[in-house]
Amino acid sequence: DTGVSQNPRHKITKRGQNVTFRCDPISEHNRLYWYRQTLGQGPEFLTYFQNEAQLEKSRLLSDRFSAERPKGSFSTLEIQRTEQGDSAMYLCASSSTSQFTDTQYFGPGTRLTVL
Amino acid sequence: GEDVEQSLFLSVREGDSSVINCTYTDSSSTYLYWYKQEPGAGLQLLTYIFSNMDMKQDQRLTVLLNKKDKHLSLRIADTQTGDSAIYFCAERSNAGNMLTFGGGTRLMVKP
Numbered sequence: 001d002t003g004v005s006q007n008p009r010h011k012i013t014k015r016g017q018n019v020t021f022r023c024d025p026i027s028e029h030n031r032l033y034w035y036r037q038t039l040g041q042g043p044e045f046l047t048y049f050q051n052e053a054q055l056e057k058s059r060l061l062s063d064r065f066s067a068e069r070p071k072g073s074f075s076t077l078e079i080q081r082t083e084q085g086d087s088a089m090y091l092c093a094s095s096s097t098s099q100f101t102d103t104q105y106f107g108p109g110t111r112l113t114v115l
Numbered sequence: 116g117e118d119v120e121q122s123l124f125l126s127v128r129e130g131d132s133s134v135i136n137c138t139y140t141d142s143s144s145t146y147l148y149w150y151k152q153e154p155g156a157g158l159q160l161l162t163y164i165f166s167n168m169d170m171k172q173d174q175r176l177t178v179l180l181n182k183k184d185k186h187l188s189l190r191i192a193d194t195q196t197g198d199s200a201i202y203f204c205a206e207r208s209n210a211g212n213m214l215t216f217g218g219g220t221r222l223m224v225k226p
Contacts, residue, residue: 045215
């Protein structure tokens, strides 16, 4: 069990560019979550997958954001036409429905800076 | 919608106990969690409590839940400088699997 991993750890981009982040969950975890954390705030839920299916999306997830989990393992989060307000830490978490508590374990995050 | 509130800051001396408080509004919460975040890092799960429990103890950590008042606390015994971090409480409701987080309490431990 190597934990949740996220890549890249840091991304600096110019406004208007597209960026993509990757999350690898704990192996055999069937649920995967994306959260966004801005400076000085707690994480806010964006979306989650159970296996390949995207089951819930927050209204925070604008049309410029898209997430996929094509084979039910790793996931990608893409932001198109980035804006300065997208600067934040993007956190991924995973959990397993076979565990009674279905507890979410977080990765180290990807810090995005939009110039 | 659900709301989770925490005080912003707590300062204690090394060796003292720390108590971090949290209030929430969602009466259908099933689990409540405490996570720790060090600078520039992700969230580390510390402990959790099921909503039908009053108390849970795990080594230096004690979680108390008052479901009637929707109040959760985390007590850290014998606080060490390595405990300095931001602590988040979070709740998970029956309505979905997402976590709703408080704004975090920054704990500073003075030697």
